[in-house]
Amino acid sequence: MELKELESAIEGILFAAGDPIPVERLCLALGQDRETVDGACQRIADEYSFERRGIRLVRLENSWQMCSAPEQAVYIRKVLENRKPARLSQPALEVLAIVAYFQPVTRAYIEQVRGVDSSYTVGLLLERELIQEAGRLAVPGRPMQFRTTQNFLRSFGLASLDDLPELACTTREDAQIAMEMESALRRLQEAERAGAGVEDGQ
Numbered sequence: 001m002e003l004k005e006l007e008s009a010i011e012g013i014l015f016a017a018g019d020p021i022p023v024e025r026l027c028l029a030l031g032q033d034r035e036t037v038d039g040a041c042q043r044i045a046d047e048y049s050f051e052r053r054g055i056r057l058v059r060l061e062n063s064w065q066m067c068s069a070p071e072q073a074v075y076i077r078k079v080l081e082n083r084k085p086a087r088l089s090q091p092a093l094e095v096l097a098i099v100a101y102f103q104p105v106t107r108a109y110i111e112q113v114r115g116v117d118s119s120y121t122v123g124l125l126l127e128r129e130l131i132q133e134a135g136r137l138a139v140p141g142r143p144m145q146f147r148t149t150q151n152f153l154r155s156f157g158l159a160s161l162d163d164l165p166e167l168a169c170t171t172r173e174d175a176q177i178a179m180e181m182e183s184a185l186r187r188l189q190e191a192e193r194a195g196a197g198v199e200d201g202q
Contacts, residue, residue, distance in 0.1 A: 006030060006040050011066070020063035020150050060153045061160045070157065088128075095121045096130055100152070100164060104134040104145035122146065130155065 001009070009030055014021060026037045041064045045057040048069075056069050068076055088096065095118050098110050110118045125131045126146075134147040148161070158164065 001030065001032065003040065006032065006036070007044055010037070010040055010044060010064075014057065014064060014066040018066075020060045020065040020154070022063045024062075026064070058154075059159045060150050063150065065154065067154070091118075091121050092124060096125055096148070096152070099125075099131050099146050100148050100161065103147040106137055106143040106145055108143060110146075 010026065013026065013029065023034055023037055023041075026032075026041075027034055030037060032040075041057060041059070045059075047053075048056050052069075052071075054069050054072050056067055058065055058067055091114075094114060095110055098113050099105055102109070107118060107122055110122065122131070126133075129149055129151045131146045131152065132149050134145045136142040137145055152158075153160065
């Protein structure tokens with residue numbers, strides 16, 4: 001398969017899919033190795049960015065997804081404002097940050113950090129597909145654990161969890177976790193606003 005044919009096939013697949021597609025699935029479908037497919041995706045992404053196109057190709061961990069350009073967010077919101085879910089509240093951002101930085105975590109751990117019942121907020125984040133169940137902890141009662149999703153990465157414009165803003169201290173034992181998270185939460189809020197163009201982008 002020639003390079004242009006490969007890139008065209010990738011564009012068609014990702015546009016039709018809408019959701020992130022793992023590199024392995026692209027390799028199987030196209031009969032190419034991972035290095036070739038990743039390279040083709042990166043060239044498409046660079047081309048879109050260089051030409052300031054209205055769409056972008058972004059990497060989400062080991063997947064690729066086609067989405068709208070962040071700088072077009074204001075126009076996209078005008079058209080799709082009725083489809084766009086409400087922004088996250090401060091409590092929801094707090095719970096999401098705890099899950100993101102210390103995952104996998106149980107609801108009890110989240111409530112220990114926040115000092116308040118968080119069952120409703122956890123349920124809201126599950127409904128928004130920003131977090132997901134991640135198996136049960138091997139302790140009495142076997143509480144459910146939670147982790148972030150690819151939708152979380154996409155919504156905040158992150159390629160992977162490594163792109164999260166750094167915390168001054170990330171030990172689970174630190175009694176001042178909530179205080180340390182304040183600046184990171186502000187940056188997550190800024191990232192949410194900046195990533196508005198990709199949240200619904202296709």
